[in-house]
Amino acid sequence: MSAREAEVLEALGAHRSNAQIAGALHISIRTVESHVSSLLRKYGVADRRELADLAGAQRGPGMSGVPAGRTTFVGRSHDTTAVRDALERSRLVTLLGPGGMGKTRLAAVVATELRAGGAFVDLVPVRDGLVTRAIATACGLTERPPQTLDQVLIEHLQVGRSLLVLDNCEHLVDEVAALTERLLRTCPELTVLATSRERLGIPAEATVLLPPLDAAAELFVDRARAVEPEFQAAADDIGEICARLDGIPLAIELAAARIGSLGADGLRAALDDRLRLLSGGRGMDERHRSLTAVIGWSYELLDDPERLLFRRLGVYVGGFDLEAAAATSPELGRGEVADLLGRLTDKSLAVRRGSRWRLLETIREFAQARLSGDELAIAQDRRLHWAADTAATLENRLDEPAAESGPDVRAAGSQDGGWRQLYDEVVADLRAALAATPAEPDPTAHRLARSLAHLAFARREFLASVGHYRAAAERAEDGVAAALDLRSAADATIAISDGQTGVELLLDAADRAVANGNVRATMLALAVIAVNRYPNGSLFELPGEETERLLAKAVNCAVPGDLQVAALLAAAKAWDHGGRRIEADAELAAEAVVAARRTGDPVLVAGALDALGVAAASSGRLRDARSSAIERMELVRPLPRHEPYAAAEIIDAFHVAPTTATAVGDLRAATAAVGAPDDPVGDHPYISLPRLIRVCAMTGRFDECVEQADALWNRWQRAGSPPIEWMASAMSAVAMVHGLRNDGQFGTWAARALRVARTEDLAGAPWLIAPQLFAQARVAIHLGAVGDAADVVRGAFAELGEYWWAPYARATAAELAVVADLPEATSLLDAAAPLGEENDWAAACLRRAEGRRTGDLSVLAAAAADFERIGARFEWACTLALIPDRAAEARTELAALRAPLP
Numbered sequence: 001m002s003a004r005e006a007e008v009l010e011a012l013g014a015h016r017s018n019a020q021i022a023g024a025l026h027i028s029i030r031t032v033e034s035h036v037s038s039l040l041r042k043y044g045v046a047d048r049r050e051l052a053d054l055a056g057a058q059r060g061p062g063m064s065g066v067p068a069g070r071t072t073f074v075g076r077s078h079d080t081t082a083v084r085d086a087l088e089r090s091r092l093v094t095l096l097g098p099g100g101m102g103k104t105r106l107a108a109v110v111a112t113e114l115r116a117g118g119a120f121v122d123l124v125p126v127r128d129g130l131v132t133r134a135i136a137t138a139c140g141l142t143e144r145p146p147q148t149l150d151q152v153l154i155e156h157l158q159v160g161r162s163l164l165v166l167d168n169c170e171h172l173v174d175e176v177a178a179l180t181e182r183l184l185r186t187c188p189e190l191t192v193l194a195t196s197r198e199r200l201g202i203p204a205e206a207t208v209l210l211p212p213l214d215a216a217a218e219l220f221v222d223r224a225r226a227v228e229p230e231f232q233a234a235a236d237d238i239g240e241i242c243a244r245l246d247g248i249p250l251a252i253e254l255a256a257a258r259i260g261s262l263g264a265d266g267l268r269a270a271l272d273d274r275l276r277l278l279s280g281g282r283g284m285d286e287r288h289r290s291l292t293a294v295i296g297w298s299y300e301l302l303d304d305p306e307r308l309l310f311r312r313l314g315v316y317v318g319g320f321d322l323e324a325a326a327a328t329s330p331e332l333g334r335g336e337v338a339d340l341l342g343r344l345t346d347k348s349l350a351v352r353r354g355s356r357w358r359l360l361e362t363i364r365e366f367a368q369a370r371l372s373g374d375e376l377a378i379a380q381d382r383r384l385h386w387a388a389d390t391a392a393t394l395e396n397r398l399d400e401p402a403a404e405s406g407p408d409v410r411a412a413g414s415q416d417g418g419w420r421q422l423y424d425e426v427v428a429d430l431r432a433a434l435a436a437t438p439a440e441p442d443p444t445a446h447r448l449a450r451s452l453a454h455l456a457f458a459r460r461e462f463l464a465s466v467g468h469y470r471a472a473a474e475r476a477e478d479g480v481a482a483a484l485d486l487r488s489a490a491d492a493t494i495a496i497s498d499g500q501t502g503v504e505l506l507l508d509a510a511d512r513a514v515a516n517g518n519v520r521a522t523m524l525a526l527a528v529i530a531v532n533r534y535p536n537g538s539l540f541e542l543p544g545e546e547t548e549r550l551l552a553k554a555v556n557c558a559v560p561g562d563l564q565v566a567a568l569l570a571a572a573k574a575w576d577h578g579g580r581r582i583e584a585d586a587e588l589a590a591e592a593v594v595a596a597r598r599t600g601d602p603v604l605v606a607g608a609l610d611a612l613g614v615a616a617a618s619s620g621r622l623r624d625a626r627s628s629a630i631e632r633m634e635l636v637r638p639l640p641r642h643e644p645y646a647a648a649e650i651i652d653a654f655h656v657a658p659t660t661a662t663a664v665g666d667l668r669a670a671t672a673a674v675g676a677p678d679d680p681v682g683d684h685p686y687i688s689l690p691r692l693i694r695v696c697a698m699t700g701r702f703d704e705c706v707e708q709a710d711a712l713w714n715r716w717q718r719a720g721s722p723p724i725e726w727m728a729s730a731m732s733a734v735a736m737v738h739g740l741r742n743d744g745q746f747g748t749w750a751a752r753a754l755r756v757a758r759t760e761d762l763a764g765a766p767w768l769i770a771p772q773l774f775a776q777a778r779v780a781i782h783l784g785a786v787g788d789a790a791d792v793v794r795g796a797f798a799e800l801g802e803y804w805w806a807p808y809a810r811a812t813a814a815e816l817a818v819v820a821d822l823p824e825a826t827s828l829l830d831a832a833a834p835l836g837e838e839n840d841w842a843a844a845c846l847r848r849a850e851g852r853r854t855g856d857l858s859v860l861a862a863a864a865a866d867f868e869r870i871g872a873r874f875e876w877a878c879t880l881a882l883i884p885d886r887a888a889e890a891r892t893e894l895a896a897l898r899a900p901l902p
Contacts, residue, residue, distance in 0.1 A: 005042075008035040012052045013112070017072040017222075063163065065120040065138045066108050073109055074222050075215025076102065082208050083110050087191060090206035091184055094169075094194045097210035098348040098363060099294035100250030103195035104167050106210065110193065116163035123176070124168045131175045135164065150182075157187040169196040170347065171301050177202050197298055197348040212247025212360075219249060223256035233264040246360040250294060295366040298349055305332065307370075309340045310349060312379045314367030318428030319358035327386035328379050356425060380436050387433035388444050390426055391451035394419050398458050398642045423455055430455075439474035446475040450485065453492075458642030462496045465489075465644070473512075483513035483523060490526070491644035495651050497687060497724060499534030503527050507550075517557040518565045524554035525568040532575035532583070533610070536723045547576050563599045567608070570595040574611045586615035602635040603649045609635075610652065613660065617803045622663045622838040629653070629660040651687065658691050662698060663804040665840030667871040670695050686716070690730035697733035698841070700873030702741065702897050709734040713752065721755075725765070728757035729805065732771035739779030740874065741899050746779060766801025770809040773800075777812040781819050782878065782902045789820035797828065807839035815849035825853065840870050848879050857883055878902050 004025070011021045018032045025032075039051055052068070083106065086093040095103045104122075111120055119138035126134045136142070136153045143149050157164070164183070169176045177200040180192050184204075194200060199207050213219060217238045224231040241264070245251040302310060312328040313320065326337045341357060344350040350357045359367060371379060397419040430452050437445040453468030469489035476482035486509035494502040510523035528551045531542055551572055558565050574588035589611035596608040613628030632653040639646040654673070661670035674691045689712045696705035709730070716722070735749035753772060757765035762772055773796045780786055796813030800806045814832040817825035829849055836843030844866035851859035864879035864886075874897055881890035881902055894901060 005035050005039055008032060009039055009051065012036070012039075012048055017074070020073075063111055063116055063118045063120055063165075064140065065122070066111055066165075067104065067120065067122070071226070072222055073105065074219040075213050076106055076109075078214070079106060079208070079210060080110060080113075083107075083193070084114070086206045086208050087114075087193065090204055091190065092180060092192045092194070092200070092202070092204060093206045093208060094196055094199050095208050095210060096196060096199060096348055098197060098248070098360065099298055100248045101210045101348075102213065102249040103210055105249075107165050107167060107193055107195050111163060111165050114163060116191075117160065118162035118164050120165040120167065122167050123172055126172065128172065128175060131172055131179055135166070135179075154183065154186050157183060157190050161189045162187075162191070164190060164192045166192060166194045169194050169200065170198055170298065173198060173200060176200060197301075198346040213249050213252070214247070216242035216245070216247045216249075216252055220252050220256050223253050227256065237264050244361070246362050248360070248362060251362055292366060295363055298347060299366070299370070302344075302347070302349075305336070306340055306343055306347075308332075309337060310344055311367050311370045311375070312382075313344075313350070313357075313359060314364050314369075314371060315376075315379045315383050315432075316359075316429050317364070317432045319353075319356050319425065320429070321356050324383075324386055324390075324426075324429070325357070328382045330382070380433070383429070384433045384437060384444055384448065387426075387430045388448040388451065391430055391448055391455060394423055394426075395451045395454055397422075398454070399640065419455075420459065423459060427452075427455075427459075434468070434471060437475065439471070441477045442475050443477060446472055446477065446481070449475055450488075453485075453488065454642070454644075457492055457495075457644050457647070462492055465492045466501075479512040479514065480516045480519050483509035483516075483519055486512070487523060487526070488644050490530070491648045494530060494534055495644060495648040497534070497536065497726075499530050499536050500723070502534065503530050506530065517559050518562050521554045521558035521565050522568055524550050524557075525565070525572040528554065528572040529568070529575050529607070536725055544576075551576050563595075564601065564604070567592065567595040567599050567601075567604045571604075571608050571611055574608075574615070583618050584611040584615040586612070586619065589615045602639060603646050606632045606635045606649045606653060610656065613656065617660075617663065620803070620806075620834075620838065622660070622803075622807070626660040626664045626666075629656045633657050655687065655691065658695060659804055662694060663807070664838060665807070665842060665844075665870055667695065667699050667841065671699060671871065686712075686722075686724050686727060690727045693730040694733045697737050699871050700875075700877075700897060702737050702874070702899070705734060705737050709749070716756070723758060725757050726767070728753045728765065728768045729771040729802070731756050732768065732775045735772075736775035736778055739775065740782050741897075742783060746775075750775065768802065769795070770800045770802035770805035774805055774809040774812055777809065777816045781812065781816050782899075784819070784902075786816065786820035789816050790822060793817050793820075793822065793824075793828065797831065807835040807842035808845075811835055811839070811842035811845040811849075815845055815852070818849045818853045829853070840866065841872060841875075844870065844872070844875065848875075848882075852882065873897070874899065 004027075007025055008021060011025075018029050018036070021032045022029045036048060036051070040047070043051065045051055083093060083095060087110075095107055097103050108120065111118075119135065121135050121138045123131065123134060132150055132153060136149050136156075139153065139156055141149070141152050141156055144152050147155075166176060166180070173196065176194070176196075180194070180200060181202045183190055184192065199205060217235070220238055220242055221231070224233075241255065242252060245255060299307065299310070309325065309329055309332065313325060315328065316324060322334070322338055322341065325341055326332070326334045329337060332340070341350065345352050345357065349363060350359055358364075368376070400418065430448065434445065434448050434452060437448075449468050449472035453465045453472060456462075456468055457465035466489045469485050469492065473482040473485035473489070476485055486505045490502040490505035490509070493499075493505065506523045506527040510520050510527065513519040513523060528547050531547050535542075551569075554572065555569060558569060560566075570588070570592040574584045574592045577585040577588055589608065592608040593605065593612050596604040599605075609628045609632050613625040613632075616622070616624035616628065636646070636650040636653045639650055641647055641650060658670040658673035661667070661673055674688075674695050689708055693705055693709050693712065696702070696708065712727075712730070716724070716727075731749055731753035735746050735753060738744075738749055739746035750772065753768060754760060754762070754765070757768045759765040759768075762769050773792060776788075777792050777796060780789060780792060793813045793816055796809045800809060810832045814825070814828040817828045822828075829846060832842070832846055836846050844863050847859060847866060848863035851857070851863055860879060860882050864876055864883070867876040867879055873893070877890045877893035877897070879890075880886040881894070883890075891901060
């Protein structure tokens, strides 16, 4: 046998895999396989398992009793090093960890690698008073009267260096500790490696805590292929299985053993009852035949108070602090609970991280399964009260100043300080406590559901918030309280631009509030407002007669004298008399503003101002609409972002601010509004990204526009293409950018705009006509593609359903008429002139068109200055290109934008 074959044989004796041997010896796996084949021939044995046994026999007497590993030792290289390093520093090392974590196997591997004399003693079958005898037997010793067995053992261990491995000490800790301390004191060259679920607690003891296996997936695949050699599964599926098994090696091995009968999909499903799944294994040690038996071994070693607390802690799915632990066992007292928690942690049944503890999920399921029916109900009820109190405490902290640093806090941009981390730590148990309650009136469950909904909304978990408010409504003690819960849910949905669901919730709330006329009137009025103000999906098709009927019902059931209800009814009338969706009646809107100001409620005032702004815009008074938007922003800035009641209005004000700034051609103000640090929606894709895309398109930030548009489109498609029709104008802006770059994607994005608008042609989406015609006209001008100019111009000067983009569409169409030399070009410039009074971009565009028509370079220079002033980089460059002595400057600028010369 060559020296290299000897090294390979020794590694086989340590039950290393071919890959591990190759790595250790710095040779290829194929070379290892060649050496193994050679060894099999030379020794005449059947397989590598027999080679491993042979290698063990060749090591001589050495350490006795080391259990032979019959499978590949996977992972734990870091832990093996940690144990060896600890043994170099201390003569007593205890390897700690819960059952099934692989302590015995690791101890055996370390003992084999150290090649020390001594004994490996399995203490599982040993009972009180027999530890000395078990160790002596493992060392091949018997009594030698008049010497006691203790004296014989000490005398034996005093000769030479030796390693004593004491495996599974947890049920004999006191006796093992006393004997170990005596042996270490009297045998100066003795080293002890113990494995236990709790430390021995004697001086100079070093401990190594064995964590979940980091190579869990590798172990699973290795064991699964031992059962089914052709086993294959996706890495994500294997990762999920191992994560749900807490990385416990025994659990992974037991699960892998079922792969032949269940497959990966079946195994994942069966993990819903993991303790049932992880049973039925075979082996010499009965404790390792099921995970229940492994944990049960530890459970049986607990005293009664430890068992009681352990069982009750099983109701906490996400971890717990001392207060939570004490809440489930008030009869124990806080101090006693603290002591018991420490004991459970020492026994490896609980894991502590800072001021919190958790049970590994497999251990938690075992604990919960030990709760009897009555005890389970009591524990869950106590958890419910703890959860309601905890959620209320966190809710009271929502107005605390935000932390100074941290990307998550800065992204949220508002008043949500240290409560976030606490919420994240307890939210799983708050949800579990609520889920365990039936959908029936319950004041504690209702309190928890409302607080949890509010916290979730503040944490920007919007859909979860809506679900919790719905749950609150089901647990409310009367219909009026349920209606208020549903109103909060509606506010939350409207805040994320789901007006359709919001209206459904408000109508449900109205049906439940029959006992209170004003509450019912409030819900109906809000529904009418939402239909007209936030239409999406089927709300666009809702007949006007239906909202008229709802408004009439609201007026009829309202009790006179309530200023809030009067203001909402006034707003509903203004919106419902606008003649079509997203429009309002100017006179009624002004009355709504007056009524709202009487209440002193900034949310109602801001809402009424929106109706006034929309009414002004629909009549062409864009600067008046901008003034309303500015006042709205001043009203909403101090409002709490975490309140759904206020958030919907705040978010809409932040939406309208850049919209109106763009509508009046103030692109610098629009850019500032889009990037406002206190925007409550942060980077919400369907709200913030369309705003950003439009502004980028208008200001010449073309690369950013295209990048963000691609991201938005992909997210929208992955989400199932939800109805968000107002996002379509952003798609038109992207089409324009692609057209200006002449990269062949104009048609693609124009079609995408129609798809987002949920229509096949512009006639089905009147709000998209102006943005789409603006894009067509601007691209036609830049590329000189004027073949369809007459049709585009005619469409732009027809009635437009989108008043915010009308100045852009008509001013650009007038310029197109000049470029195409249409006979009506001059009259169209005159017709569009009033738009310049309302929109700075339109004024600059019309000035440029006049300069084109007359050839007056001074007029063109003035137009270029106008575009530069408002921040329209692309338009500034295009205008310079029309001035001969500045054409080179324009060429450089357009090249940077990756756009051709006009």
